Amino acid sequence: MAMISSANLRPAGYAALVERFGLKTMPHWHRSAVASQGGRSRETLEGLTQEVYLPSYWPGDSVGEHLEFALKYDGVNLALLRLIFEAMKPADLVAYIKHKPTGKYARRLWFFYELLAGRRLPLEDLGHLKYVEAIPSTDYFVLSQGRHSRRHCVIDNLPGSADFCPLVRRTPALMNLANIDFADMVAHIVKRYPGQMLEKAMYYLFTKETRSSFAIERVEPDRKRLLRFVKCLQLASRQDFVEHERLVELQNLIVEERFAEKGYRVVQNYVGETISPTQERIHFVPPAPQLLTGLMNGLVTAHLRMEKGGLHPVVHAASISFAFVFLHPFRDGNGRIHRFLVHNILARRGVTPEGLIFPVSAIMVKRPKDYDAALGAFSRPLLEVLDYEADDRGQLSVKGDPAVWYSFPDLTVQTEALFRFLDATIKEDLLDELQFLETFERARSSVREIVDLPDRDLDLFVRLCLQNQGRLSASKRASHFKVLTDEEVLMMEQAVQNAGLDE
Numbered sequence: 179m180a181m182i183s184s185a186n187l188r189p190a191g192y193a194a195l196v197e198r199f200g201l202k203t204m205p206h207w208h209r210s211a212v213a214s215q216g217g218r219s220r221e222t223l224e225g226l227t228q229e230v231y232l233p234s235y236w237p238g239d240s241v242g243e244h245l246e247f248a249l250k251y252d253g254v255n256l257a258l259l260r261l262i263f264e265a266m267k268p269a270d271l272v273a274y275i276k277h278k279p280t281g282k283y284a285r286r287l288w289f290f291y292e293l294l295a296g297r298r299l300p301l302e303d304l305g306h307l308k309y310v311e312a313i314p315s316t317d318y319f320v321l322s323q324g325r326h327s328r329r330h331c332v333i334d335n336l337p338g339s340a341d342f343c344p345l346v347r348r349t350p351a352l353m354n355l356a357n358i359d360f361a362d363m364v365a366h367i368v369k370r371y372p373g374q375m376l377e378k379a380m381y382y383l384f385t386k387e388t389r390s391s392f393a394i395e396r397v398e399p400d401r402k403r404l405l406r407f408v409k410c411l412q413l414a415s416r417q418d419f420v421e422h423e424r425l426v427e428l429q430n431l432i433v434e435e436r437f438a439e440k441g442y443r444v445v446q447n448y449v450g451e452t453i454s455p456t457q458e459r460i461h462f463v464p465p466a467p468q469l470l471t472g473l474m475n476g477l478v479t480a481h482l483r484m485e486k487g488g489l490h491p492v493v494h495a496a497s498i499s500f501a502f503v504f505l506h507p508f509r510d511g512n513g514r515i516h517r518f519l520v521h522n523i524l525a526r527r528g529v530t531p532e533g534l535i536f537p538v539s540a541i542m543v544k545r546p547k548d549y550d551a552a553l554g555a556f557s558r559p560l561l562e563v564l565d566y567e568a569d570d571r572g573q574l575s576v577k578g579d580p581a582v583w584y585s586f587p588d589l590t591v592q593t594e595a596l597f598r599f600l601d602a603t604i605k606e607d608l609l610d611e612l613q614f615l616e617t618f619e620r621a622r623s624s625v626r627e628i629v630d631l632p633d634r635d636l637d638l639f640v641r642l643c644l645q646n647q648g649r650l651s652a653s654k655r656a657s658h659f660k661v662l663t664d665e666e667v668l669m670m671e672q673a674v675q676n677a678g679l680d681e
Contacts, residue, residue: 242274
């Protein structure tokens, strides 16, 4: 979205520094400008906000002043900060910090510079000051227990490290969604049903999640792979899979044996489609293989920090799972592992009750546009800043060093999507399956009172009626239930219909 066109506007904050240093960047969610005259205005379109401030807000011309303005009004963007730190003269930041040595924005910028640039500025450690948060917890989901940096008098509450650190903003939508207690919601639902019925429902949901996760990628797994994936899901609450060896093991379990890998990929891959014999349409380009070890180590570190530091569990699950699929560390199986990690983290963080699963993949299958939008919110703008090309053999190469965009993604959109998928999963798939089983059992009992069929025949009769609007077709009766009289069949059909299965 272009800045509101006007001759009396000057970019400020990140926008001013991106322009000053000629940086090619992914769009930041908030873009600022200061008017030389007129009033303040704000416009939001497709998730990007442009805000115009009064003349009195002009920060000045120095890099330090625009960096302070950026933290104050544009929020924290670690990728932009790293690029700006690389482009600016360290002496300019030192001069700004010395001018405001105890200021909270100066201390935060000092902390961010030494973290992201990996260089120590020629400044003495601060004395005893009230600590400030590196990332404002009022605006972002951050660690509730951060490390205190005595040098800067800053609380390091980042959910990651200098190698990898996703951020999620506290948007109005997310603030409402974050108040949903999924564990409590499920507890209220399942307590109404007997244990045997829950067992049946769980077996079905584990299988449904597995089939749905494969279906998203248009993969038809054999029975062996289905069972292996179900088994992994059943282990999700007891084992932490966000670790190199476990991820490789998981990849080996869910792909065909010939595509199993011994480690992270060593080739540049991409997600695309062939549109002609000599042309590919590229949808997503993951990081180059030489960047993977650092990025994946950073992802594992972030996962451990989030778990130990008390980050909201759904934000934790969204951050790690979506980041994983954007890093795309394997040649095959990345999407299925990405969705598996949602279950793994939610189960370990206590959101999912013991022995239960939320089949989020089933909702993603039902709402492909929503899922694609969540993935595209990162992949589409990323393609705009990458310099890549694919040759006529489909081999892709990327120029430059785009690691910064994979290292510090804004995953707000993806987190909102996961919250909504979870909410719909519980209210639709889980509740529907339990209600179906309850009605099915009621129908079985009613039918059995008419004719005491063997269990397998009884289940088959009810299922066949369900599939045919409460009636047993003539062909199915002839092939499976010839021993029943017309009167018995009529009464049994009525029993199924009265149970509510045809509603």
